[in-house]
Amino acid sequence: MKRCKGCNGYSVDDKMVKIANKYKGVKGGIMGALHEVQDEYGYISEINQKYLSDKLGVPLSEIYGIITFYSRFSLMPKGKYNIQACMGTACYVKGAEAVIKAFKDNLNIDVGQVTEDGLFSLESVRCIGACGLAPAIVINEDVYGKVTPDMVPNIIDTYRKKEATK
Amino acid sequence: MKKTVQDIENIRTQTKLSMKNIRIMVCAGTGCTSSKSQKIINNISKILKEKNAEGISVEKTGCFGFCAKGPIVVIDPMEIFYEQVKPEDANEIVEATLNNKVVERLMAKENDKFVERWHELNFYNKQKRIALKNCGYINPENIDEYIAVDGYKALEKVLLEYSQDDVVKIISDSGLRGRGGAGFPTGKKWLFAKQVEGNIKYVCCNADEGDPGAFMDRSILEGDPHSVLEAMAIAGYTIGAKQGYIYIRAEYPIAVHRLKIAIKQAKDYGLLGKNILGTGFDFDIELRLGAGAFVCGEETALMNSIEGKRGEPNPRPPYPAVKGLFAKPTLLNNVETYANVPKIILNGSKWYSSIGTETSKGTKVFALGGNINNVGLVEVPMGVTLREIVEDIGGGIPGGRKFKAAQIGGPSGGCIPDSLIDTKIDYESLASINSMMGSGGLIVMDDSKCMVNLAKFFLEFTVDESCGKCPPCRIGTKRMLEILTRITEGNGKEGDVELLEELASSIKKASLCGLGQTAPNPILSTIRYFRDEYEAHIKYKKCPAGECKKLMNVHIDPEKCKQCGICKKTCPVNAISGEVRQGPFKINPEICIKCGACIEKCPFKAISK
Ligand SMILES: Cc1cc2nc3c(=O)[nH]c(=O)nc-3n(C[C@H](O)[C@H](O)[C@H](O)COP(=O)(O)O)c2cc1C
Ligand code: FES
Numbered sequence: 001m002k003r004c005k006g007c008n009g010y011s012v013d014d015k016m017v018k019i020a021n022k023y024k025g026v027k028g029g030i031m032g033a034l035h036e037v038q039d040e041y042g043y044i045s046e047i048n049q050k051y052l053s054d055k056l057g058v059p060l061s062e063i064y065g066i067i068t069f070y071s072r073f074s075l076m077p078k079g080k081y082n083i084q085a086c087m088g089t090a091c092y093v094k095g096a097e098a099v100i101k102a103f104k105d106n107l108n109i110d111v112g113q114v115t116e117d118g119l120f121s122l123e124s125v126r127c128i129g130a131c132g133l134a135p136a137i138v139i140n141e142d143v144y145g146k147v148t149p150d151m152v153p154n155i156i157d158t159y160r161k162k163e164a165t166k
Numbered sequence: 167m168k169k170t171v172q173d174i175e176n177i178r179t180q181t182k183l184s185m186k187n188i189r190i191m192v193c194a195g196t197g198c199t200s201s202k203s204q205k206i207i208n209n210i211s212k213i214l215k216e217k218n219a220e221g222i223s224v225e226k227t228g229c230f231g232f233c234a235k236g237p238i239v240v241i242d243p244m245e246i247f248y249e250q251v252k253p254e255d256a257n258e259i260v261e262a263t264l265n266n267k268v269v270e271r272l273m274a275k276e277n278d279k280f281v282e283r284w285h286e287l288n289f290y291n292k293q294k295r296i297a298l299k300n301c302g303y304i305n306p307e308n309i310d311e312y313i314a315v316d317g318y319k320a321l322e323k324v325l326l327e328y329s330q331d332d333v334v335k336i337i338s339d340s341g342l343r344g345r346g347g348a349g350f351p352t353g354k355k356w357l358f359a360k361q362v363e364g365n366i367k368y369v370c371c372n373a374d375e376g377d378p379g380a381f382m383d384r385s386i387l388e389g390d391p392h393s394v395l396e397a398m399a400i401a402g403y404t405i406g407a408k409q410g411y412i413y414i415r416a417e418y419p420i421a422v423h424r425l426k427i428a429i430k431q432a433k434d435y436g437l438l439g440k441n442i443l444g445t446g447f448d449f450d451i452e453l454r455l456g457a458g459a460f461v462c463g464e465e466t467a468l469m470n471s472i473e474g475k476r477g478e479p480n481p482r483p484p485y486p487a488v489k490g491l492f493a494k495p496t497l498l499n500n501v502e503t504y505a506n507v508p509k510i511i512l513n514g515s516k517w518y519s520s521i522g523t524e525t526s527k528g529t530k531v532f533a534l535g536g537n538i539n540n541v542g543l544v545e546v547p548m549g550v551t552l553r554e555i556v557e558d559i560g561g562g563i564p565g566g567r568k569f570k571a572a573q574i575g576g577p578s579g580g581c582i583p584d585s586l587i588d589t590k591i592d593y594e595s596l597a598s599i600n601s602m603m604g605s606g607g608l609i610v611m612d613d614s615k616c617m618v619n620l621a622k623f624f625l626e627f628t629v630d631e632s633c634g635k636c637p638p639c640r641i642g643t644k645r646m647l648e649i650l651t652r653i654t655e656g657n658g659k660e661g662d663v664e665l666l667e668e669l670a671s672s673i674k675k676a677s678l679c680g681l682g683q684t685a686p687n688p689i690l691s692t693i694r695y696f697r698d699e700y701e702a703h704i705k706y707k708k709c710p711a712g713e714c715k716k717l718m719n720v721h722i723d724p725e726k727c728k729q730c731g732i733c734k735k736t737c738p739v740n741a742i743s744g745e746v747r748q749g750p751f752k753i754n755p756e757i758c759i760k761c762g763a764c765i766e767k768c769p770f771k772a773i774s775k
Contacts, residue, residue: 006242027492028454029476032522035416035455058474069476069633072416089379089609090535090622126458126627127378127416131535132197132542143200161352 013053015040020055030058031087034066034073043074079114079121081159084138088127091135095148102149106155106156107115120156120162168436171443173323174313181314187221188263189242191302192251194226195388196381196420198237202253206237206309209256219264225308228301228389231543232289235274240284240303247284248272281412289540292522292558294528294547297382299346302390306424309431312392314460318437320511321396324403325445330360333404337507339515341527345373346463346500347578347605348680349526349593358487359405359497367407368491369398370498372448372468373414373421376460377576378627382531382606385543387414387421390505391428395451397504399438400511402449405497410451413468417458425453460577460631464679465490465498467633478635479679500605502531522548526592536573536609539564548592555591556610567612570711571695575604577624577631578684580691581617600691602684616713617696618703624688632681639682642673646689655716658704661695715760717775722752726772733764733773 019036023029026061033052044067053060067073085100095115100122106108107120130136133145137155144155168178192198192207202225214233228743230238235249239259246268248259255272257324262269274281280289284302295301304311314320324333338353359367371394375383388395398410414422429451430440440448454472461467462477469491471477486587490496506528510518519527526548535541539561546555552572571581575651582589589595593603611620625647634640646669649662670686677683682767693700702708709717722733724740727750734742734751741758744751753773765773 015570028472030474031282031454031457031471035457050745062475065476066474071480087378089573089623090533090541091537091606092378093609093611093615126376126417127380129196129381129384130200131379131381132236133200133531134535134541135198140429 001030012047016051020052024086027127030063030066034063038073040043043077054071077114077118078123080119080163081138081139082121084123084125084134086126086130086134086138087124088131088134090127090131093133096135098149099137099147099152102152103156106152119159131142167749168432169443171326174318174322174437174443177310178313178319179315181310185311185314186243187223188244189244190222190259190263191227191240192224193228193230193236193302194237194420195229195233195385196416196418197229197233198617199420201387205236205253206239206251206256210255210260213256213260213352217260217264219260222263225305225351228306229298229543230302231293231298231385231545232287232540233542234540237288239272242303244286245283247274247281247287249274253382273598289544289559289561291544292550292554292702294529295545296391296509296521297386297502297531297545298543298545300393300510304390306389306391307427308429309392309435309437312390314511317392317508318396319401320508321388321399321437322443324400324511325443325447330404330406331710333400333511334360336511340510340518341515341522341525342503342506342518343593344500344511344527345502345506345530345605347575347603349603351475352499352503352573355487355499356401356497358485358496362488362495364406364491364495366409366494367405368494368496369401369405369407369410370468370472370491370496371398371504372463372465372498373412373418374463374468374499374606375415376419376463376631377578377605377607379535379609380533380576380605382533382543384418384421386505386531387418388424391421391424392432393508393602394501395428395432395438397507398451399442399449400507401499401504403447404751405414405495407497408448408450410449411454411472411491412456413456413462413472416455416459422453422455429453434584439569439684439736457547459633460627461679461681464681467679468498469496469602476633479635479681486556509712517774523590523594524590525594530591530603530606532606532608534560534608534610537563537565537567537615538610546591549590551588553587555608556587560610561665563610563612565612567614569756570611570613570615571617572611573609573620573624573688574607575602575606575687576715577627578602578680578687579604579607580687581611581620581695583695585695590717594733600687600694602687614711614713616652616654616709616711617692617699618709619711619713620655621689621692622647622654625650625685628681628685632685636676636678636682638673638676639678641686642669642677643682645669646673646686650689653700653703654709654714656703656707656714658700660704662672662704663697663700712775718760719755720760720762720765720773720775722751722753723774726770727751728770728772732767732769736763736767 023033049063111124137144237251239248239251258269334357342352343349459477462471464479466480467477486496527546529547531545571583573581629643629647632639702710729747731746741754
């Protein structure tokens with residue numbers, strides 16, 4: 001645990017210290033640092049923003065500006081299983097809207113929201129480059145191709161079951 | 167270890183020999199990977215080990231382009247083509263290969279005959295692969311194989327034999343134009359960047375590929391990353407830069423991974439880094455990840471993002487050649503543009519300029535998608551017609567439907583209607599029909615697609631991606647989207663089309679960057695070619711293609727209804743009333759959500775929209 005001077009005694013973990021050290025002094029390093037924080041924690045917390053601001057010498061307001069500009073960075077945690085439904089042109093033409101709607105109805109959340117149990121979140125994303133399999137969705141690392149609305153309950157169930165057996 | 171020119175030549179000769187052995191090439195592009203091609207590789211490799219199969223290897227390779235039939239496996243050097251391979255097929259493939267046989271079950275059939283070699287497929291007939299030349303032939307994670315197919319020979323030639331001016335002349339004479347969208351002559355760009363005074367200059371590669379539905383650059387980087395590195399080093403030598411940056415989307419993990427491997431291997435061999443091939447030339451390349459903002463594909467926004475800022479564009483001039491990355495002179499080209507460079511250096515500008523049309527030389531890669539049979543990646547010589555791409559290469563429209571239009575150039579491009587399907591694909595011909603080449607997205611639409619809704623789809627994209635810096639783009643696109651939305655919902659007003667045209671023209675003129683300047687294109691081109699469809703929505707509250715839900719009316723034909731009640735059971739919102747065998751069923755339009763479930767389920771096809 002490392003204490004950051006002048007930040008009223010909050011602390012960050014060792015991984016954060018490592019990330020900050022790696023990008024200290026790198027030209028334009030803040031982008032790289034934010035990518036790593038996002039990958040590590042699934043979002044970029046206020047404390048971690050403050051810490052990066054201190055360490056890399058970038059004003060907090062600027063960091064906040066960067067995070068909110070790029071859609072890959074988020075200020076809030078995502079669900080354990082993050083469902084990314086592709087809304088690229090190829091997927092759109094092959095019926096991605098209906099697939100998203102099926103997820104919304106089934107999970108009872110809107111795009112950009114997390115289910116109450118924190119298990120699922122739903123995002124609509126730009127082309128994921130699997131246009132050959134349109135419409136495509138990605139759940140964490142798994143890619144599903146040629147998805148139809150009636151496949152959706154089954155897909156969600158696989159993850160629910162996975163959780164139940166844990 | 168660092169290599170000399172002689173070392174590299176030795177590696178080339180040796181690897182060429184070993185590549186003559188039987189090699190089972192498995193596509194490891196994003197498409198095929200998501201349909202389990204890694205598992206195929208693992209299985210084959212395990213079986214090869216068990217059987218102690220000498221002289222046969224399994225390799226991952228780049229995209230063959232025929233994504234519709236993936237995962238694809240090719241047996242080299244015979245080029246036997248297997249499609250839709252499953253991990254369970256591994257054993258059969260190895261067995262057949264060991265016994266000099268083929269697995270007919272997995273081979274493609276055309277006109278009732280098996281296709282023996284992959285180049286003989288109709289799909290490849292009208293294609294010419296230059297930028298994609300090595301995709302499918304080499305293992306992108308092995309620099310030796312790239313060297314074996316004459317990789318890094320162009321860099322060697324340039325460093326040892328050519329002056330900076332020689333290179334500029336070759337690239338200029340070849341007629342190569344930027345493949346990132348605008349089609350600016352590459353030789354001219356290199357000349358400007360070379361002429362500007364400056365001790366520190368940068369070479370950048372635009373791998374942000376933001377056009378949704380496009381994956382040309384991704385496939386090049388996944389299948390042949392070294393060709394881009396080699397070209398960037400050549401560019402560095404030509405303009406006098408020592409540092410290169412590749413700005414790539416974080417959404418392309420496989421491409422990022424392969425680039426990292428390639429950069430490391432090139433550094434180990436001394437093909438990047440200090441004193442390259444003992445010539446005293448230094449050049450290094452670093453990766454920078456994008457974070458999901460379309461506007462970062464615009465050159466000034468991209469450089470802001472590399473600098474660690476919000477990716478907002480700056481007004482030009484100053485152009486990047488004068489004041490670019492970190493305020494230094496910068497050369498920026500697209501991935502596909504770079505991929506052509508080593509081949510031009512090796513084969514000469516005459517060879518390249520002999521391909522294509524008068525003003526558009528060479529080839530262009532397109533990501534063919536949408537309502538088309540052969541979804542995939544195609545590379546065609548400039549000047550082929552859209553019809554050739556759709557019918558001969560793409561294999562036509564599935565489901566017995568009709569070609570309605572193709573959208574080329576994504577959200578900045580325009581649509582090409584059926585009546586212009588014989589238009590040649592080159593910069594000038596496309597501009598003359600108010601469309602544009604764009605970066606290579608080519609989406610085909612059949613007659614079930616509503617063009618007003620399509621324009622709305624692209625506008626939603628630009629509204630979402632507009633960075634907000636300049637008001638015409640930020641506010642103007644939003645207003646256009648509102649108008650389009652009300653048209654598709656049946657609330658369009660007389661004069662809306664004219665209003666859209668007026669807004670479009672001011673947004674085009676007043677926006678800061680290419681995003682806003684081109685955002686109205688999909689609207690203008692759909693109005694131009696499908697004005698009647700707009701009119702039908704506004705005047706008659708009808709969507710001729712039957713896609714706009716709010717304008718749809720689902721009804722049951724009382725003549726055809728056999729009163730079975732299946733539709734009533736299917737309806738998720740209880741909008742259907744009636745009793746079995748008590749007269750035809752009825753839909754209450756107030757409750758109906760137009761999901762279409764009953765249409766699908768009705769055994770007598772009595773329900774339609
Ligand atoms: C909104 C916007 C998005 C762009 N996206 C890309 C892109 O994804 N890839 C690309 O190479 N060029 C893109 N461009 C074009 C670049 O600004 C630039 O012209 C190009 O990368 C130059 O390389 P070239 O001359 O080799 O084509 C985009 C331009 C605009 C205005
Ligand atoms: S449009 Fe969905 S993967 Fe490309």
